[in-house]
Amino acid sequence: MATPDFILELREQIGHAPLPLPSVTAIVFDGEGRVLLNQRSDDGRWSLLAGVLEPGEQPAAGAIREVQEETAVDIVVERIVAVEALPLRVIANGDQVYWFEVVLACRAVGGEARVNDDESLAVAWFEPDAMPELNERQSRYLKAARDESAPPYFVR
Numbered sequence: 218m219a220t221p222d223f224i225l226e227l228r229e230q231i232g233h234a235p236l237p238l239p240s241v242t243a244i245v246f247d248g249e250g251r252v253l254l255n256q257r258s259d260d261g262r263w264s265l266l267a268g269v270l271e272p273g274e275q276p277a278a279g280a281i282r283e284v285q286e287e288t289a290v291d292i293v294v295e296r297i298v299a300v301e302a303l304p305l306r307v308i309a310n311g312d313q314v315y316w317f318e319v320v321l322a323c324r325a326v327g328g329e330a331r332v333n334d335d336e337s338l339a340v341a342w343f344e345p346d347a348m349p350e351l352n353e354r355q356s357r358y359l360k361a362a363r364d365e366s367a368p369p370y371f372v373r
Contacts, residue, residue: 219335223272228312235305235313242267242320242355243280244362245292251344252359253330254351255287255337259309263349265358267318276319284323288340291327298322298362299370303354320370322362 227236243266245253254263268283270276277294284292299320306314330340343349351359361367 221269221271224269233311233313235315237315237317239270239276240267240316240318241270241276241279241283242318242358243284243292243294243323244298244320244359245284245288245290245323245325246362247325247342251342252348253284253288253290253325253340253342254349255332256339256341258336258338261338263351265351265355276321280321280323285328286334287336288330289328289333290325290330292323293326294321294323296322296365297369298367299358301354301370301372320358320362322365 224236224238245266247253253266255266256263266280266284266287268279268287270279274282280294281292284290297319299318301318301320303316303318306316308314330342332338332340345363348359357370361370
């Protein structure tokens with residue numbers, strides 16, 4: 218899915234100025250303990266599934282929607298892994314964003330994993346010991362999601 222209309226409308230008014238946006242990251246496990254990742258079309262890197270929340274959308278509903286839109290996999294959300302305000306990021310087009318990220322551990326309950334929109338080059342399930350490299354933050358989230366006794370991560 219392309220940039221949501223509400224963001225495009227805001228950008229018409231504020232240009233590239235910093236914009237705080239809520240986002241959700243879904244860490245999706247299947248019944249075998251594998252993790253669902255997508256290879257992003259914007260930078261070619263493998264990543265946990267993530268996206269911007271629509272105005273008024275609950276994080277769990279956003280995770281379900283984003284995973285379905287990007288991979289055609291149906292999920293249930295099981296628990297909060299992390300809540301974190303991220304540092305300022307400048308997108309390739311010059312837009313500045315402060316992401317406020319809610320990270321959720323999820324379980325696949327249906328669908329067949331496939332590229333389902335233009336945000337991904339590939340979608341695949343990975344065994345924990347055969348994962349492509351993730352960035353430090355996503356690696357930390359994945360480690361916490363695997364430990365069901367871990368409390369949610371947040372910066373104090």
